[in-house]
Amino acid sequence: MWAVRAAVRPGFWLFRVARDCGAPRAAPPLSPCPERALAAFRGGLGCPEGRGGGGRGPGADGRRSRTGGKEGEEEPEAAEEEEEEEEELLRRDPLLPAGTQRVCLVHPDVKCGPGKPPGTRAEWQVVEAQALVHTLDGWSVVDTVVVPTKTPDRKLVFGRGTLERLTEKIRGSPEITAVFLNVERMAAPTKKELEAAWGVQVFDRFTVVLHIFRCNARTKEARLQVALAELPLLRSHLKNVTHLGGRGRDSRHIMGSGESFMQVQERLLKDKEAKIRKALDRLRRKRLLLGQQRRRREFPVVSVVGYTNCGKTTLIKALTGDAAIQPRDQLFATLDVTAHAGWLPSRLTVIYMDTIGFLSQLPHSLVESFSATLEDVGHSDLIVHVRDVSHPETELQKASVLSALRTLQLPRPLLHCMVEVPNKVDLVPGYIPTEPGAVAVSALLGLGLEKLKARLEEAVLRATGRRVLTLRVGLAGPQLSWLHQEAAVQAVDVRPEAGVADVKVIISDSAYGRFRKLFPG
Ligand SMILES: Nc1nc2c(ncn2[C@@H]2O[C@H](COP(=O)(O)OP(=O)(O)OP(=O)(O)O)[C@@H](O)[C@H]2O)c(=O)[nH]1
Numbered sequence: 001m002w003a004v005r006a007a008v009r010p011g012f013w014l015f016r017v018a019r020d021c022g023a024p025r026a027a028p029p030l031s032p033c034p035e036r037a038l039a040a041f042r043g044g045l046g047c048p049e050g051r052g053g054g055g056r057g058p059g060a061d062g063r064r065s066r067t068g069g070k071e072g073e074e075e076p077e078a079a080e081e082e083e084e085e086e087e088e089l090l091r092r093d094p095l096l097p098a099g100t101q102r103v104c105l106v107h108p109d110v111k112c113g114p115g116k117p118p119g120t121r122a123e124w125q126v127v128e129a130q131a132l133v134h135t136l137d138g139w140s141v142v143d144t145v146v147v148p149t150k151t152p153d154r155k156l157v158f159g160r161g162t163l164e165r166l167t168e169k170i171r172g173s174p175e176i177t178a179v180f181l182n183v184e185r186m187a188a189p190t191k192k193e194l195e196a197a198w199g200v201q202v203f204d205r206f207t208v209v210l211h212i213f214r215c216n217a218r219t220k221e222a223r224l225q226v227a228l229a230e231l232p233l234l235r236s237h238l239k240n241v242t243h244l245g246g247r248g249r250d251s252r253h254i255m256g257s258g259e260s261f262m263q264v265q266e267r268l269l270k271d272k273e274a275k276i277r278k279a280l281d282r283l284r285r286k287r288l289l290l291g292q293q294r295r296r297r298e299f300p301v302v303s304v305v306g307y308t309n310c311g312k313t314t315l316i317k318a319l320t321g322d323a324a325i326q327p328r329d330q331l332f333a334t335l336d337v338t339a340h341a342g343w344l345p346s347r348l349t350v351i352y353m354d355t356i357g358f359l360s361q362l363p364h365s366l367v368e369s370f371s372a373t374l375e376d377v378g379h380s381d382l383i384v385h386v387r388d389v390s391h392p393e394t395e396l397q398k399a400s401v402l403s404a405l406r407t408l409q410l411p412r413p414l415l416h417c418m419v420e421v422p423n424k425v426d427l428v429p430g431y432i433p434t435e436p437g438a439v440a441v442s443a444l445l446g447l448g449l450e451k452l453k454a455r456l457e458e459a460v461l462r463a464t465g466r467r468v469l470t471l472r473v474g475l476a477g478p479q480l481s482w483l484h485q486e487a488a489v490q491a492v493d494v495r496p497e498a499g500v501a502d503v504k505v506i507i508s509d510s511a512y513g514r515f516r517k518l519f520p521g
């Protein structure tokens with residue numbers, strides 16, 4: 001377990017979004033059918049592979065399209081072809097060597113100038129880099145070297161003298177099997193020269209982060225997004241290929257095509273990019289359709305966002321009692337959106353979306369390729385911002401997340417009504433939140449959860465135009481069971497002598513309109 005976690009640089013972020021198909025947990029009495037709340041996700045879009053269909057087909061009540069299939073559903077043959085094409089796009093060479101690696105972490109510490117990361121300190125950047133390495137199976141950091149530098153982006157990153165000292169150190173340490181150079185991207189010639197000098201493989205953040213993403217992306221959409229983010233890496237490798245089977249990069253007439261090797265490779269990459277974008281677009285349309293179905297069902301959706309490792313998954317587990325949720329002490333533990341049903345104090349069912357972002361020198365292409373999934377956050381009714389207040393750079397993390405959220409152009413009320421949840425207060429004795437409306441919790445120990453649920457209920461009711469009403473219904477009629485189906489029944493006060501009951505419900509404006517229409521008077 002890390003003593004501290006990721007350092008942040010404002011302006012860099014990434015959200016993860018995945019849909020889980022897990023069954024709902026035991027509901028409290030009088031709960032308004034949580035099965036229906038999750039039905040929208042089950043068998044539907046973006047279910048992680050192996051857990052319910054890998055993203056094919058709409059929700060249970062999808063409308064029929066003109067072709068006779070359900071809305072958003074393709075013909076079986078076309079669907080099969082698409083599936084094959086998507087799998088083909090996902091077939092790739094490994095990014096990092098398999099098996100145990102003992103890594104020397106080399107951190108260029110930029111003291112000043114444009115390359116200096118704002119706000120954060122070298123020690124936290126090193127801690128984050130170590131955390132990244134430890135996230136990889138079988139990898140460990142055996143040595144860490146912090147090297148002051150002015151311009152980490154020049155060809156060999158370091159000055160001649162520093163490079164010589166590093167070479168001596170790495171060459172003289174046989175236990176070192178790889179070097180993690182903590183720069184965002186390393187040009188291919190730099191990698192080649194450093195590897196030649198040091199005699200071991202050298203990796204940058206982009207490659208390591210991409211590898212972690214590859215391992216953790218479970219839905220087809222997330223996997224394709226990672227594949228899209230990898231394209232710049234493939235392009236930069238391409239630029240440095242000068243020979244293939246003895247042909248120079250500019251040799252003409254490969255296979256009689258009149259194209260050079262470079263041109264053929266570039267065309268293939270372009271085709272690949274177009275196919276990935278098309279497949280992503282297909283999946284996105286399905287996801288949006290599912291979102292519409294979800295909204296038709298009128299279960300409030302609460303998006304839980306925050307810096308990586310702040311405890312989002314742990315909090316959702318605590319709020320829903322979902323035993324299947326497995327929080328992990330890792331960066332990028334989840335890259336997919338998962339949906340989980342929970343209940344607020346009034347027994348109102350809500351869907352919690354485990355959707356979060358990461359930051360800190362993330363390559364732009366990674367950020368960009370994942371931004372589509374953030375649409376889900378924009379369609380939620382409430383955003384909960386979880387914070388790890390035990391982290392030394394918690395304020396910087398908060399600023400980073402807020403700045404990322406602002407760039408999403410979310411509806412103003414959604415941003416304005418965001419609920420802040422300072423988490424891990426068990427590690428900060430005497431912590432008192434400073435932000436108005438914030439509710440401090442320890443998701444791990446279950447502290448502050450009842451207060452948080454009450455706060456969420458109040459915010460959800462306000463955000464979704466629901467109200468608490470007491471309605472008088474006849475005991476002989478269908479009103480009471482209708483209310484159980486369509487609203488959150490809180491209390492039923494039966495008056496047998498009058499043959500009526502006073503029913504306290506939380507009901508949406510539209511459901512109340514339907515109730516009045518169905519049962520006038
Ligand atoms: N002490 C303490 N640890 C916590 C608390 N909440 C979460 N953790 C720990 O923090 C680590 C990360 O928790 P997660 O819930 O996986 O965090 P996350 O934000 O979902 O992380 P990513 O999905 O990787 O972004 C785990 O080891 C949790 O046990 C808390 O309230 N107190």
Ligand SMILES: [Mg+2]
Pocket residue numbers: 312313314327328333334
């Ligand atoms: Mg998580």
